[in-house]
Amino acid sequence: xxxxxxxxxxxxxxxxxxxxxxxxxxxxxxxxxxxxxxxxxxxxxxxxxxxxxxxxxxxxxxxxxxxxxxxxxxxxxxxxxxxxxxxxxxxxxxxxxxxxxxxxxxxxxxxxxxxxx
Amino acid sequence: xxxxxxxxxxxxxxxxxxxxxxxxxxxxxxxxxxxxxxxxxxxxxxxxxxxxxxxxxxxxxxxxxxxxxxxxxxxxxxxxxxxxxxxxxxxxxxxxxxxxxxxxxxxxxxxxx
Numbered sequence: 313x314x315x316x317x318x319x320x321x322x323x324x325x326x327x328x329x330x331x332x333x334x335x336x337x338x339x340x341x342x343x344x345x346x347x348x349x350x351x352x353x354x355x356x357x358x359x360x361x362x363x364x365x366x367x368x369x370x371x372x373x374x375x376x377x378x379x380x381x382x383x384x385x386x387x388x389x390x391x392x393x394x395x396x397x398x399x400x401x402x403x404x405x406x407x408x409x410x411x412x413x414x415x416x417x418x419x420x421x422x423x424x425x426x427x428x429x
Numbered sequence: 430x431x432x433x434x435x436x437x438x439x440x441x442x443x444x445x446x447x448x449x450x451x452x453x454x455x456x457x458x459x460x461x462x463x464x465x466x467x468x469x470x471x472x473x474x475x476x477x478x479x480x481x482x483x484x485x486x487x488x489x490x491x492x493x494x495x496x497x498x499x500x501x502x503x504x505x506x507x508x509x510x511x512x513x514x515x516x517x518x519x520x521x522x523x524x525x526x527x528x529x530x531x532x533x534x535x536x537x538x539x540x541x542x
Contacts, residue, residue, distance in 0.1 A: 356473070420473045
């Protein structure tokens with residue numbers, strides 16, 4: 313159990329366009345999902361926390377108007393990178409919190425590699 | 430600010446040896462502790478979780494927690510080349526009903542055949 317999927321696995325887009333990334337918890341309901349970004353050879357950086365039915369909470373320095381997050385159901389959160397630029401090229405990874413008692417283990421999706429040309 | 434510290438490595442061990450990965454954390458009220466493995470170019474994979482002081486064993490992996498020292502470790506017995514990866518320590522804390530997971534920067538492990 314505790315499988316998280318992401319789609320697409322990789323995407324190449326032109327500068328100025330928008331890209332939507334989907335994150336799904338396949339075998340559990342996740343009231344909370346997280347979006348991370350990771351540049352090569354660097355650590356995970358939390359971008360935002362997504363709660364079902366409410367607005368996402370963004371980390372300091374992350375532009376909420378550029379990175380739109382929607383958590384419309386207990387199994388789906390989406391991240392839209394609007395007006396993408398080459399500096400947005402990165403590995404975007406979502407994770408979902410598994411509500412197992414008080415443990416709240418967090419499982420990651422396989423990631424989406426975004427390249428903006 | 431909550432901090433999770435790990436030695437970046439690389440930690441190099443020969444095949445068959447025990448690899449010991451360490452992690453310290455700053456938030457004394459942290460409750461849950463996790464180890465993730467991340468292969469290059471892949472997303473992190475949860476391999477161990479530990480919630481109370483002492484040892485927890487799962488196959489070749491043993492997690493050790495000492496809350497008094499704010500220290501958590503991961504031992505990998507009979508290390509294999511396929512264990513070569515970056516190991517991320519993560520610490521969960523709850524505050525005002527809001528839980529956050531803080532990651533260390535990771536320790537790179539290299540297991541040589």
